[in-house]
Amino acid sequence: EVVMTQSPATLSVSPGERATLSCRASQSVSSNLAWYQQKPGQAPRLLIYGASTRATGIPARFSGSGSGTEFTLTISSLQSEDFAVYYCQQYNNWPLTFGGGTKVEIK
Amino acid sequence: EVQLVESGGGLVQPGGSLRLSCAASGFTFSSYWMSWVRQAPGKGLEWVANIKQDGSEKYYVDSVKGRFTISRDNAKNSLYLQMNSLRAEDTAVYYCAKSPRACSGGSCYSNWGQGTLVTVSS
Numbered sequence: 001e002v003v004m005t006q007s008p009a010t011l012s013v014s015p016g017e018r019a020t021l022s023c024r025a026s027q028s029v030s031s032n033l034a035w036y037q038q039k040p041g042q043a044p045r046l047l048i049y050g051a052s053t054r055a056t057g058i059p060a061r062f063s064g065s066g067s068g069t070e071f072t073l074t075i076s077s078l079q080s081e082d083f084a085v086y087y088c089q090q091y092n093n094w095p096l097t098f099g100g101g102t103k104v105e106i107k
Numbered sequence: 108e109v110q111l112v113e114s115g116g117g118l119v120q121p122g123g124s125l126r127l128s129c130a131a132s133g134f135t136f137s138s139y140w141m142s143w144v145r146q147a148p149g150k151g152l153e154w155v156a157n158i159k160q161d162g163s164e165k166y167y168v169d170s171v172k173g174r175f176t177i178s179r180d181n182a183k184n185s186l187y188l189q190m191n192s193l194r195a196e197d198t199a200v201y202y203c204a205k206s207p208r209a210c211s212g213g214s215c216y217s218n219w220g221q222g223t224l225v226t227v228s229s
Contacts, residue, residue: 038152045219053209099151
């Protein structure tokens, strides 16, 4: 099983600042990586797939990068609606696995 | 507009069974892989099972193999998850999810239902 490790567990950021979230895979997953945003009481929302392709309707302030085992989600200028939990997910190997999440909170 | 509406959750005793349903609308259901993903209270996401468009391929996470069965009825635009021999660790919100064409094999999820809570407890 590919273990996905996200860091940090919690990120405190002021509105307007940049947020950088990391995701590491225990073995190469090529570019088969997705990022999701989840707010309390809501279903997850797909942000990025293929490591760097924004999903439909996702603002340009969200960007993904990386390949192999190291991935990054960057939110260029945090808006109030971006405070949430973010998950990475690999889909290169079965079973499909998610990271433990990074909570982005208001500083 | 894509809509996925889960139902069938509830309280069940350990060892019991439950069948979840997901009613899909707003897209050609028979053209997409479909999946179940769960989230234990206060925890992260866990993929549970996938099913191919025609039901000919199914995949499960190891922890549910032999106990859960994913199925679909394309004529009714519905996805199902039959859960048997339920355990306390199966307690979670269960989401029905649809994959975009860009993610082959039902491997990432662009649309999610609101989830249905399954609680396994005596």
